[in-house]
Every structure is written in structure tokens, then in C-alpha cells.
Amino acid sequence: MSIIAKRYATALTYFLTIICLATSNWVSAKETLRVLTWDGYADNEVVSAFEQRFDATIERTLVTSDDDLWQKINSGSYDVFAVNTAELQRYIDQGLSKPINMANIPNHAQQLPRFQNLQAIPGLVRQNDTYAIPYTYSEMGLIYNRKLVKTAPQSMAAMWDAAYRGRVLAFNTSNHNFSLVGLLLGVPNPFRMTAPQLQQTARELVKLRRNVLTFYATAEEATRLFAKYDIALIFGNYGTQQLKALREAGADIGYVIPREGALAWLDCWAISRNSLKQELAEKWINYTLEKTVSERLSLQHGLANTISASVTDSTQNNPIIWLEPTLNPLTRKTLWDRIISGEAPEAF
Structure with a gap:
């Protein structure tokens, strides 16, 4: 190889190294949101669309039981998690969750009437602070x-x-x-x-x-x-x-x-006490309340959503407790x- 060729190869290698380092730094600059959830609540398509829109990375961890959820929140680091209203109380009691800024959840306005008044759903609000947003229920x-x-x-x-x-x-x-x-x-x-x-x-x-x-x-x-x-x-x-x-x-x-x-159980999104990405967590919550995202729960996973009425043979005006x-x-x-x-x- 000639001296000129060697210099060219060295320069090219240096240039490619700079490009790789720059790309690496750009990737690492993305915010990472750690989501702890149940199977079907945040499938691959939902996660991928969020990552592209908000230029973020989702680290998704699935839970299999209320006990599993409790153990993971107590021992791990997560930003947002899915929990039912009955279980939510001990997370609030132990200071494991923190209030949500409702100004960052505009899609709450398009939820079904039974989910509009959060004060009326036991366990979601304490001392005028909202700790969870309804997402799916049965x-x-x-x-x-x-x-x-x-x-x-x-x-x-x-x-x-x-x-x-x-x-x-x-x-x-x-x-x-x-x-x-x-x-x-x-x-x-x-x-x-x-x-x-x-x-x-x-x-x-x-x-x-x-x-x-x-x-x-x-x-x-x-x-x-x-x-x-x-x-x-x-x-x-x-x-x-x-x-x-x-x-x-x-x-x-x-x-x-x-x-x-x-x-009825009502699973909601809550934000972990340890989260340093509260605004991104609130973007995630608001995103999942978009009509197409929430309806995917029903179409793909058979779960009720809080945006569109359930199409069943039942009288939906009868109460759920x-x-x-x-x-x-x-x-x-x-x-x-x-x-x-x-x-x-x-x-x-």
C-alpha cells in the first residue's frame, strides 16, 4: 500500500470513528422511560410508535401478579406503572407514587363519562392530588x-x-x-x-x-x-x-x-416516587389515552378501554362497583x- 493510500485509510478510519462516537452520543441522549406494566397494556406497536414520536426509548418490564408488582416497585427503578385502584392505596400510603400534573393529561377530557370525575372513583385522589389515571378495566x-x-x-x-x-x-x-x-x-x-x-x-x-x-x-x-x-x-x-x-x-x-x-377492577397509570422523568411519564399516560391506542386494548387484547363504550349485550347504564x-x-x-x-x- 502506498503512503498516500495509507494516509487515506487512516483518515477514513478516523472519520468513521468520529461518526460512530457522534451517533452513539446521539442515541444515548435519548430519554429512557421505564414502564412497569401488564401483558397487553403496552405491546410492541404501541411502544414503537411512542418511541418514534417522542424520540425516546421505552424499557418495558412485565408483571404477573399484584405481589410481583409490589416487589418490583420496592426493589427496582421505574418511572410509570400500571396498578389497580384497590392496590394503589398502599403505594400512596408508603410514598411509592407521586401526584400527576393533570395539565399534562389533556386526553383525560375524552374519556368516558364514568371516568371523568376522578374524585368519584375511590382511591385516585387524595387531598386534591391525583395519583392515577384510569386506563383499562374489567x-x-x-x-x-x-x-x-x-x-x-x-x-x-x-x-x-x-x-x-x-x-x-x-x-x-x-x-x-x-x-x-x-x-x-x-x-x-x-x-x-x-x-x-x-x-x-x-x-x-x-x-x-x-x-x-x-x-x-x-x-x-x-x-x-x-x-x-x-x-x-x-x-x-x-x-x-x-x-x-x-x-x-x-x-x-x-x-x-x-x-x-x-x-370491577380498574387498572390505572401511576408515576413512581423514584421517577426523574415525570414529564415524559405524563406524555406516556396522555399518549395511551389517544383513541387509537386505547381502542387497541379492545381490538387486540379483549380488554375494555376508557375511551369508547364496550360493545356487549349488556345494559351499560347499570352500575359498576x-x-x-x-x-x-x-x-x-x-x-x-x-x-x-x-x-x-x-x-x-
Whole structure:
């Protein structure tokens, strides 16, 4: 190689090194937003579009349970996280979340009416500070088999109807089942029942046991059982997501929110106490409330969104009751274990 060629190669190498360093510095200059969320809430397409629009990088971490979420927030570094309203309370209590600047969330104005008044949703606002913004929810409605139930039921009380003996699928949980019966009994606050009210509720759940084929744990399990047996009614713990799965499996079903109301979990976006990117976190929250982004929850993942009304067979004007932390959860769990173990009504 000639001296000139060597000098040219050296210069070219130097030039390329400068370009690489500049590019590296440009990439590292991008803001990184650390998002802790549930499967389906921030899929690849949603993340990619945000990154391109705001010239940012998303570090997405998925959680699998409320316990997992709690552990990660306490031990890791995240900016924004998805949490339900009942769980949110302990994050606020422990100072693990901080208020959101609502001026940076203009898309809140286009949320459905039931999500407009944040003060009316238990747990979102404290001392005039807003700690979370609703994103997705599931009301736990009643699913019915059109082939066996000719008229849409109006109440969860239908699960106790003797006509459906052995044809009901209920969910294996203590908290929701006690709260559900509390609603039917007209208890003012089904999440904070007294000991006598819990005993009365336990007796009603023992009666329900006669109609239940089994208590399912997952939406997939309920779908398999529906396909195998003549199931008339299902307590839809997974709501519209479960409804979508059943229909995709070929089930001829309807879905109602009963007249007494349906229990519902509401997952919201909150900002972590440790976040140094609050404005970017608020841009993320506002972005997810855009119509196309929120509706993707429903179209791709079967989850209800807070922008467009759910298209179901139910009467959407019937109330939904957002979950709250329960009083004496261990008492509920102890009673529930006795119920599913087969104890007689007289034992309660």
C-alpha cells in the first residue's frame, strides 16, 4: 500500500470513528422511560410508535401478579406503572407514587363519562392530588349460554336458580365472591362487611355450591369447561377479555351487567416516587389515552378501554362497583376454604 493510500485509510478510519462516537452520543441522549406494566397494556406497536414520536426509548418490564408488582416497585427503578385502584392505596400510603400534573393529561377530557370525575372513583385522589389515571378495566359480569338460557338474566341471583343445578361456573376466590353476595344482600359496603354479615354471606355461598359444576381459576380453564359441559352461566371474573376468548372458541353466549351492578377492577397509570422523568411519564399516560391506542386494548387484547363504550349485550347504564381494599381479608379466606371444602350451611 502506498503512503498516500495509507494516509487515506487512516483518515477514513478516523472519520468513521468520529461518526460512530457522534451517533452513539446521539442515541444515548435519548430519554429512557421505564414502564412497569401488564401483558397487553403496552405491546410492541404501541411502544414503537411512542418511541418514534417522542424520540425516546421505552424499557418495558412485565408483571404477573399484584405481589410481583409490589416487589418490583420496592426493589427496582421505574418511572410509570400500571396498578389497580384497590392496590394503589398502599403505594400512596408508603410514598411509592407521586401526584400527576393533570395539565399534562389533556386526553383525560375524552374519556368516558364514568371516568371523568376522578374524585368519584375511590382511591385516585387524595387531598386534591391525583395519583392515577384510569386506563383499562374489567367489570365482572354474568356470561350466559344462549342455547340454555333463553332470556338474558337480570341479576347475579340467577346463579342460585335451581334450574341451573350443576350448570354454573364460579370463580375460585374469596374476596370477589363475598363482595358479590354482599351486593345481592344489599350490604352498604360489600368490601367492609361485619362478622355477622360475613357469616350470612358464607351461608349463601354454601347454597351456591349446589349449582356450581366447579370453581375455575383461569379464563382458559373456563373456556375448556364450557366446551366440554352444558354450562348455563359463568361468573365472568375476566370480563370482556373472557367473553372474547369464549366467542373465539365458538361459544354462543351473551353477557350482562346485572341490575345490582358488577364488581370491577380498574387498572390505572401511576408515576413512581423514584421517577426523574415525570414529564415524559405524563406524555406516556396522555399518549395511551389517544383513541387509537386505547381502542387497541379492545381490538387486540379483549380488554375494555376508557375511551369508547364496550360493545356487549349488556345494559351499560347499570352500575359498576370499583374494587376497594377489603376489611379482614384473612377472615374471608378462612371462610372460603371451609365453603369449598364442603362444610354444611349449619356450620356457619
